[in-house]
Amino acid sequence: MKFLFVPLLVTAFSIHASAADPVMRPLFNGKDLTGWTGDGYVVEDGTIVCTPAGKNLVTEGTYTSYILDFEFKLPPGGNNGLGIHYPGYGDSAYTGMELQILDNTAPQYANLLDTQYHGSIYKLAAAKKGFLKPVGEWNRERVSVLGPAVMVELNGEIILRQNLDDLAARNPEHQGVKRRSGHIAFLGHGDPVAFRNIGIVEVPPAANTEGVIAAGFKQIFDGKSLNGWKHDPDNTHNWFVSNDVLKHDGKEGATNDLWTEKSYKDFTLVFDWRWAGDGEKMQRPIVLPDGNNKTNDKGEPVTEEIEELDSGIYLRGSEKSQVNLWNWSVGSGEVYGYRTDKNQTPAVRAGVTPKMKADAPVGQWNRTMITLKGDRLTVVLNGRVVIENAQLPDVNQEGPIGLQHHGQAIDFANLWIKEL
Template identity: 60%
Template sequence: MKSIATVVAFLPLAATAELKSVPLFNGTDLSGWKGEGYVVQDGTIVCTPQGKTLVTERIYADYAFDFEFKLPPGGNNGIGIHYPGSGDAAYAGMEVQVLDNTSEKYKDLKPYQFHGSLYTLLAAKKAPLKPVGEWNQERIAVRGDRVQVTVNGEVITEGNLADLSKEFPKHEGVKRRSGHIALCGHGDAVAFRNMRISEAAPAANDEGAKQSGFTQIFDGETLKGWKHTEADLAHWQPVNGILKYDGKAKDLWSEKEYGDFSLAFDWRWAGPGPVMKRPVIGPDGKETGEQIEVQELDSGVYVRGNSKSQVNLWNWPCGSGEVYGYRTDRSQPADVIAGVTPKKKMDKPVGEWNRTMITMKGDKLTVSINGEVVIEEARLPGVAAKGKIALQHHGSLIDFANIWIKEL
């Protein structure tokens, strides 16, 4: 089977157009954030003397984060990006400095400690900061390997994370391409407001997909073609080509039924899950008795309108693509159980996009993840000849994008 990349391929990264942004802070409380030592005052988030790390509940990748900040004399804070949620944000992720460079106590700063620098990694140009006590505007943009920091309209930091990871091989955070956003407090009363984020969907060759016979079944802006109510829009939210789901509503079903098809789409986990032990599954589809701790994240795609023929998207040791309903059905022949077990785990780290293709022809299923076939012509005895497709969930935060289908 051809790699999915030959049909819905990544395009070279071009300049990112201005995208619709959504609030990251509601101006009233700390909904959507976790941590202690920060308070909301007059529509701003203010670090208290006890403030350390305040973290978004969601995970982000490929975005522009816009905000305003106000420094007290000698104020010190930071913006953690690609932060995994634990450890020191400056090393487990990366920290963009937020600092009053004019303070006498910082007269001996190292170049990478000035405002806008990636701490220990990349020095910024001198930031055009306004006088202490006035509001400044800042944008932190990350897309793939690129990072850029703009303060009050002037670009002060530009870097390539792949190059920096080679220069600093022991720095774990610079290797990451997704994670939480964090405020990295040092007990100073630094204030933040008007915090918004605009995320970019992964690039895809739409024209190539059309020429290959694929039809878009998510237009990136609405839920047209999917059964839904107005209430569902609070949970299944289309933004900038991304279908963002908060795990708090019902599964999303296509209006149309499909028989033989190839379904291509991108997906990623948009938030962490609880750490649990999950079984190791052998190539024969049987559990080996060994268990590994993973973040419990669980979703999937129902094909032919049936939960038994669900292609799992999950974080188990065996990887996504597994068909749980058939693998755990001990009445099935051994070749069926082995066939619906992934050949290898091809999932990218939590928070990063995965490109997937599901093909159904007759009762045969093939699944490709990130360019690698993990399920190849597995038999699904008794599967319906036709049925609707559903984006299924078990409460995990998940994003979808670039959903295309070709009827065979």
Template identity: 60%
Template sequence: MKLIKTLIVAGLCSQLSLAEEGFIELFNGKDLTGWQGEGYEVKDGAIYCTPKGKNLMTAKEYSNYVLDFEFKLPPGGNNGLGIHYPGKGDAAYVGLELQILDDTAKKYAKLKDSQYHGGIYQLQAAKRGHLKPVGEWNKQRVIVNGNHVTIELNGVVINDANLDELAEKFPKHKGVKRRSGFVTFCGHGDPVGFRNIKIKDTTLPEVDLTGFSAMYDGKSLAGWKQDPGHEGHWQPRGEVLYYDSQSKAKDKNLWTEKSYKDFTMVFDWRWADYANARRLDRPVLDPATGEAKKDANGKAITKNVIELDSGIYMRGNNRSQVNLWNWPCGSGEVYGYRTNRNFSQEIRAALTPKVPADNPIGAWNRMAITLKGDRLTVVLNGKTVIENAQLPGVPAEGPIALQHHGSALEFKKLYIKEL
């Protein structure tokens, strides 16, 4: 058996290079290399639609990704972002068209709700009121994950759609059933401008699950300790196990009923409902030492990030926790050991992620945790971030917990194999 394959996030991403994030540029700022179509021109480092402009699409097809771009609307400007476009036909119907529109223009006063900016054309309306004034550059992020599409405009989530649900609601719409295709700008002859276009492929690596057992059945919390205070907060939502961060239980973590010794646990996870998360300065760690990097004056280097925090408790112990968070070091750190100076620097450094491997906030991540004896290995999105690191004194056996630390998040495809 095999595992099938914001907003405020701009401040975090701007502090990392494209190479570190895994983004690639789709537009070189000079010409239309890598694009197919006619009726667009490049000037002043941006792509503009001309009066003859229709569809301008990428050379490559995509399925799971995060797309960032900036756009500028002229008065009454109309364009669109086509996703899952097969290359021919009207992108709004054979794929999906995410509206790019001057909502303030009088000629658009009587449109359907789904036709305004950020709407999935004819399918789902977006929140309005977050466009900058006409003539100013807007920042937009589109996150596409299988059946899920999220649109963030200037730091606000304006649309969040489940395509499977929309397909049931609109059974005659062909495009809503597609899950891959070209990324396309859908011109209507207006001089809408685009720049700083970049994309990150977030297709998750496959994992061989031979010998694994499901930890979540997609219907209930069977196999997990069900404290009455968890009800309505740790929520089975079909494939997804959702946590709203508001459990009323004394112990807000969700623990397995079973205890485990040596195991490999594989699961997908992503942050949810993070629009109001606070920002904090967090240290930039040196993987070689496990300590914060210092500037020329000996002061710890920090980055201001959106504070999102959770983790996986292993063997019933809150010290042996694999962190899920968006600190500069990335997920996978074992904070309870890394910060404990009773352990040698060699031990603490080994429990510091080698590289940050998290996908952007809102996209799914895939993590594999292997604990054998007192040795830990963590693989995140196909990258080994912790390798055979020692956890001195870790209990020999105990339950596993999905940890509460005040952040809403989602889990799916949770599997475990005892070793």
């Protein structure tokens, strides 16, 4: 079988902003702290206010490339911060990165380092000074995190532009600057700093639209709606669309798995996906290249602790012929229903076991191509062939494609298909 490496797949993982003035999705509803975790913050008159007990207030979701808008008001000497790419543990300024939110006009901050002033990436990169409004007035800030590029705009003035790859090279001991996804957080120090009008637009990977159309592919997700997918518009709240990204919030709902209205026979499917939230630590089997689970000398299962993240793509209407997207050590691309079926031949079970783990780090985008022709399956993940011409005996000859929800938040983008 020849592999069809379409232009969409080989396009570099560049990031694009879809609009000069993007439509923001609220991260704060103005009423309560739904969507956030942490203690020491209260909602007053449509604003989030840090109390004397306030430390970290963290988004439930994780983000990789985005534009974030918010307004903030500082009291005299007020000190807070914006955490980006925060993993949810440790000192957020070092396990992630902290953008300073600070009244650096206060006398106690007379001897700050340049990298400690407002808008700076704490201890890493200095922002331009002089664009904060007087204490007690509202400031408007936009933070753009697009791949390695970070930009901070304060009250309409660009005060910081940095490349995280360059910063990481100059600061090899700093773990957070190496991250490219994580939570967003407000990092309090007990001062009554207030926040409002918090909104985000997520930016999916760029796609060579002209190239995939020329190659005969058609969109099965229009980037704006769930048109073409089986759903009840009044009861599909856990699946939603935001700036060309199809998102599942990880929670149970009336519609969990999402199926195409159309059925397909032979096809190549290309799409991007990423984990958009945290998983739970669990013990999971170690899968061997022959498809069997590893055991010790006594025949007992050998497991390892992982962050359980699990979803998949159902092929031709069947849960058995599911290409897994997950965080097991064997890697995404595995076909669990066939690998674990002891009635299948050793060749079949080995064939549906990935040759390697090609997943990007958790939270970052993955680009996947699935080709199913007859009963033969090939899966390419991030440009690497992980399943090659594997046989799926008795697979359905035709059926819809499904996106599985298995308990964790997940994003999809750039879903294209070519019927063969």
